[in-house]
Amino acid sequence: MPSVCRGNNHHRPRILFLDAYDSFSNNITSLLATLLDVDVFVLPIDSPLLYPTSENFARNLREELSRYVAVVCGPGPGSPDNDADVGLMKHVWQLAEGDLVPVLGICLGFQSLVASCGGTVRRLQRGLHGMVREIVHREDDEIEEDSIFRGVKRFKATLYHSLCGDIGQVAVPDTEWKVARWRPFPTCPDLLPLAWVEENRDDNRVERILMAVKHRTQPFWGLQYHPESVCTQKEGDKIIVNWFRDSMKWNEAHGRVQVEDGGEILARNAWTPSLLSQLPLELVPAEQAPSSESSWWQSLDVDTVYRSETVPLAHGMQVPDVVELLAPEEKERIVLDSANAAATATARADVRGRYSIIAMGLEEALRVEHHTGDDYATIKLGRVGGLPVNLSQQVPIANYGGIWGLVATFYEARQLGPSEPEETPFLGGFMGYITYEQGLADIGITLEHRRPHRRPDVCLVWVTRSLVIDHLLGVIHIQQLRLRGSETDSWIESTANRLLSSRTFQARFNHDSPTASPRKDAQNIKTRRPSRSTSIQPPMTKGYESKVALCQEFIAAGDSYELCLTDQTTITRPISEGPSGGEKPLFRKRRRSSVPPATPPPPSSWQLFKTLRARQPAPFASYLRLGGATLVSASPERFLQYDRDGRCSMRPMKGTVRKSEAVSTLAEAEKILHIPKEEAENLMIVDLVRHDLHGICGAGNVSVPHLLKVEEYQSVFQMITVVEGQLPRSEDSAEEQGAYGRYTGLDVLAACLPPGSMTGAPKKRSCEILLDIEQKQERSLYSGVVGYMCATGRGDWSVTIRSLFRWDDEQKKSGGGGNGEEEDHEVWHIGAGGAVTILSTPEGEREEMFTKLAGPLRVFAESG
Numbered sequence: 001m002p003s004v005c006r007g008n009n010h011h012r013p014r015i016l017f018l019d020a021y022d023s024f025s026n027n028i029t030s031l032l033a034t035l036l037d038v039d040v041f042v043l044p045i046d047s048p049l050l051y052p053t054s055e056n057f058a059r060n061l062r063e064e065l066s067r068y069v070a071v072v073c074g075p076g077p078g079s080p081d082n083d084a085d086v087g088l089m090k091h092v093w094q095l096a097e098g099d100l101v102p103v104l105g106i107c108l109g110f111q112s113l114v115a116s117c118g119g120t121v122r123r124l125q126r127g128l129h130g131m132v133r134e135i136v137h138r139e140d141d142e143i144e145e146d147s148i149f150r151g152v153k154r155f156k157a158t159l160y161h162s163l164c165g166d167i168g169q170v171a172v173p174d175t176e177w178k179v180a181r182w183r184p185f186p187t188c189p190d191l192l193p194l195a196w197v198e199e200n201r202d203d204n205r206v207e208r209i210l211m212a213v214k215h216r217t218q219p220f221w222g223l224q225y226h227p228e229s230v231c232t233q234k235e236g237d238k239i240i241v242n243w244f245r246d247s248m249k250w251n252e253a254h255g256r257v258q259v260e261d262g263g264e265i266l267a268r269n270a271w272t273p274s275l276l277s278q279l280p281l282e283l284v285p286a287e288q289a290p291s292s293e294s295s296w297w298q299s300l301d302v303d304t305v306y307r308s309e310t311v312p313l314a315h316g317m318q319v320p321d322v323v324e325l326l327a328p329e330e331k332e333r334i335v336l337d338s339a340n341a342a343a344t345a346t347a348r349a350d351v352r353g354r355y356s357i358i359a360m361g362l363e364e365a366l367r368v369e370h371h372t373g374d375d376y377a378t379i380k381l382g383r384v385g386g387l388p389v390n391l392s393q394q395v396p397i398a399n400y401g402g403i404w405g406l407v408a409t410f411y412e413a414r415q416l417g418p419s420e421p422e423e424t425p426f427l428g429g430f431m432g433y434i435t436y437e438q439g440l441a442d443i444g445i446t447l448e449h450r451r452p453h454r455r456p457d458v459c460l461v462w463v464t465r466s467l468v469i470d471h472l473l474g475v476i477h478i479q480q481l482r483l484r485g486s487e488t489d490s491w492i493e494s495t496a497n498r499l500l501s502s503r504t505f506q507a508r509f510n511h512d513s514p515t516a517s518p519r520k521d522a523q524n525i526k527t528r529r530p531s532r533s534t535s536i537q538p539p540m541t542k543g544y545e546s547k548v549a550l551c552q553e554f555i556a557a558g559d560s561y562e563l564c565l566t567d568q569t570t571i572t573r574p575i576s577e578g579p580s581g582g583e584k585p586l587f588r589k590r591r592r593s594s595v596p597p598a599t600p601p602p603p604s605s606w607q608l609f610k611t612l613r614a615r616q617p618a619p620f621a622s623y624l625r626l627g628g629a630t631l632v633s634a635s636p637e638r639f640l641q642y643d644r645d646g647r648c649s650m651r652p653m654k655g656t657v658r659k660s661e662a663v664s665t666l667a668e669a670e671k672i673l674h675i676p677k678e679e680a681e682n683l684m685i686v687d688l689v690r691h692d693l694h695g696i697c698g699a700g701n702v703s704v705p706h707l708l709k710v711e712e713y714q715s716v717f718q719m720i721t722v723v724e725g726q727l728p729r730s731e732d733s734a735e736e737q738g739a740y741g742r743y744t745g746l747d748v749l750a751a752c753l754p755p756g757s758m759t760g761a762p763k764k765r766s767c768e769i770l771l772d773i774e775q776k777q778e779r780s781l782y783s784g785v786v787g788y789m790c791a792t793g794r795g796d797w798s799v800t801i802r803s804l805f806r807w808d809d810e811q812k813k814s815g816g817g818g819n820g821e822e823e824d825h826e827v828w829h830i831g832a833g834g835a836v837t838i839l840s841t842p843e844g845e846r847e848e849m850f851t852k853l854a855g856p857l858r859v860f861a862e863s864g
Helices: 025-036 058-063 108-116 174-180 234-253 317-328 342-349 403-412 438-444 490-501 501-511 539-556 604-615 666-673 676-697 730-738 745-752 763-773 842-862
Strands: 012-017 039-044 068-075 103-106 120-124 133-137 157-158 163-166 190-201 206-215 219-223 302-312 335-339 355-360 367-370 376-384 387-395 428-434 460-462 465-470 475-481 534-535 561-572 618-624 629-635 638-642 647-650 655-657 702-712 716-726 787-788 795-799 805-813 823-837
Touching: 012 025, 012 120, 025 039, 025 103, 025 234, 025 676, 068 108, 068 234, 103 108, 103 157, 103 302, 108 120, 108 163, 108 206, 108 219, 133 206, 133 795, 157 234, 163 206, 219 234, 302 490, 317 335, 317 355, 317 465, 317 490, 317 501, 335 428, 335 787, 367 403, 376 403, 376 823, 403 428, 403 460, 403 745, 428 618, 475 490, 490 501, 539 561, 539 763, 539 842, 561 676, 561 763, 561 842, 604 618, 604 629, 604 842, 629 787, 629 795, 629 842, 638 745, 647 676, 647 745, 655 666, 666 676, 666 702, 666 716, 676 702, 676 716, 676 745, 745 787, 745 795, 805 842, 823 842
Parallel strands: 012 039, 012 068, 068 103, 103 219
Antiparallel strands: 120 163, 133 157, 133 190, 190 206, 206 219, 302 475, 335 355, 335 618, 355 465, 367 376, 367 460, 376 387, 428 460, 428 787, 465 475, 534 561, 561 823, 618 629, 629 805, 638 647, 638 795, 647 716, 655 716, 702 716, 787 795, 805 823
C-alpha cells in the first residue's frame, strides 16, 4: 500500500488545474498558489497521458486525481456541448461515489458543471467580454453556514463569456424572482444557485445570468466570473479561500487523503522551466569543452570586453544624419530610432524615446536565422577583418529544445559580467526581428499551408559595434565588444574622429552653417502622387466589414473574447534598391544636365523611413535591412523590456484617439477612451499579458502598477497598461531546476510571442480563427517584434505596427518600361487592423483600419 499523508503536515497540498488552453489560466494558478499556499499542477484537457479512449483510462484518471486535494476546471474557448472543448472536465463530474474529489469550475468549467447536472448552456443576448459587473449574492444574515460566499461583501468582478448557464431562471415570474433565485430550480434540482448578475438590455428587459452554484450532494462548486482578473475586486478572494477550506473539510469528513507515493505525477508544474535548464549538459555553455565536433561559431566573440567613447551630439543632428555620415554604403542596417526624442529632450517629460541605437559593421557580425517549420537554424558570418569568408552552418535545433534553446546557448556563452556600465541600455548583443509566424509556432500552431519562400522568421545579429544616442543628454556613445587582450580601439577612435572632424558635424555643433537650418518636416513636405507604374491594392471595404462580422460570430459562439483582425495593403512600384537587395547609394551625385530624366526614380526605403519618422515620430521607430527584409516602422508600442536583475515590463496598448481641435487635451481624450468598449479591449489583453508573464515569473511575481492609463503622444492619445514581472532569482531557480536553471529575459520573450495585442484572447484559439478569416495570408514582419537583447542581460522589443515592409525575393513583372517591355517591380506591404469585440461595428472597425493605414501609405506620395 502506498504511504499517504494529509495536507496539514510537512507535505504541501496539491491542486490539479485542468487547462482548456485559455489565455488566463496562469493567472488562476498564481491566485491559487498565493492565496492557498499550495502547489499547483497543470494538465491539458486533451492530455495524451489520460486519453479517454485508452483501455486503462478510468484507472489512470483515478490514480492521478488521488495525488491532489482538489481540482480546478479552468476557463477556455468553446462550449461544454463540444467534448473537444472540455475534454477531461466532463469525466471529473462523472466520477463514481468512492472516487469523488472536490472540484471548482471556472467559466467554461462552470458551464460544464451546469451541463452535467441537467442544465443547458445558451448564448447571452450580448456577450460580456471584459465587462466588470457587481456580483449579487445573499446577504450575510441569509447565507448558509457552508456557502463559499459567507463573510463576503458585495464586490465587482470581470466577466469573459458569451454563453451562460440556464437552469430555468427565465421562466420565473418577476414577482417571485427575489426569493426563487436562491432555491434549486425544477429543471436542475441538484444545483443550488449562489450568485447572479442581472444585466439590463436594450429592450428594457433584464437578463438573469447565473454566476455561482454548488452541487447539493457532491463536492462540486462553480463560478462563471473570473476571480483572477486584474479588475476583479480583492473581496472576491475570500470565496476562493472559503472553497478550499470547505474542500479540505470534505476530504477530512470522507477520509480522503492526498497520496504522496505510488507513481509519477502526470501533470506538469504550473511554472515553465527555463530554456537553459532544459539543455543537455553537453550543450550548456559553461560545460562545453573543445571536441572534434565543435562548430566554428562556438568560440567566436565569446571572450570579449566592452570599450566605449562618448562624443557630443551636434545641435540639430538627427539619427539619419549620423547613419548617412558613418555608414552611407552599408547594404544592411539596423536602426532603432526614438524618433520623438527631439521633443523629449527639450521637455524632459516623456522619456520613452530617450535612446536611439545604430548597429555598425553588420557584414562582420555573426547571425542566427531560422525559418519556421525547419528543424535547423543557420548560423552565418560574411566577413572577417574586412575580407569575405561566407561561413554558414545549419545547426539542428532538436537537441536544444527548439530555436529558443539554441539562441539561449549562443547568448549565454557571450554574456558580459555584472560589472559592465549601465549608462546606456545596449552595449552590444543580439539585434533583429521575429515574425508573427514564429510566434504562432511558439504557441503550438503549425502552418499547414505551404509557404512559398525560405525567408527567415527569426533573424538575430550579434552586434559588436554600435552607436547609442542619448537624446536627453545630447551625446553619442561609440561602443565595441572586442576580444580580450586586443590592445587597440582603432574603430572607436576612427569613428569618433569621423564624427568630430566632419564638416557637417562641426557646422551644426557651431550653429554657423546653412546646413543647420530646419529640415523639412510634415508641414512642408511636397506631395507627389504615385506614378502610373505604382500600383496600390488596399483592402476591399465590404470584404473587411464581412470579416468583422465573422469575427463577431465566433465571439458570440464562445470561441474567442476578442479578435485582433488585420488586413494588408500592397504597393507595387519600380525597384528602388540596388542589385541583390543592396541599397542604392544614399547620396546620388547630381550631374548637371539640360535634359531632365523622363521619370524621377522612386524614393528608396531609406527615404521612406525619413519621411515616416518626420510625419509620425514614434518612440520605437525602426529601420532594418536584414535577412532579405526591409522594414520601415513608426511603432508607438513597446512589447517587452527587461533588465539584468530579471525585472520585466510590458505595455499593452489598446484604445486610440487622434489629436484634433475637438480632442486636444488629456482630459478630453480620457472622456472618449474611458468607455466600456475601449476599456474592455485593453483589459482583455492585460489579463492575457499577465498570464504570459505568470508562466515564467511564477506565482505572486506579476503586478499592474498602471491600469487603463491614457497617455499623450505627439499626434495621438493612447490607452496603455503597464504590467510588470520579476523573474525567479538565480538561487531560487537553481534550487528548483539544478545549477543551470537560471531564467533570462529570453525566457519571457519566447513565452510571450506573438504579441497579445495583435492576437486577441484566448491567444491560441484566436490565432487559429484569424488564420482562417485572414485567408492564411502571412502577416510576416507586421505583428512581429523588433528589438535587442544586450550582452548584459537587458532587452527591449517593440511591436511592428504602423509599419511597411518588403522582401528582396518578392518581385512582380509589370509594364511601363521606357521601351514598352515589362520591368521588375518590388512589392511593399502595410498591415493594419484593430481589435474586434462583441461591441464593435463593422463600419467602425473599417474606419479604424483605414485610419491606421493612412500614415504609412502616405509616405509613398510624400517621399522624394
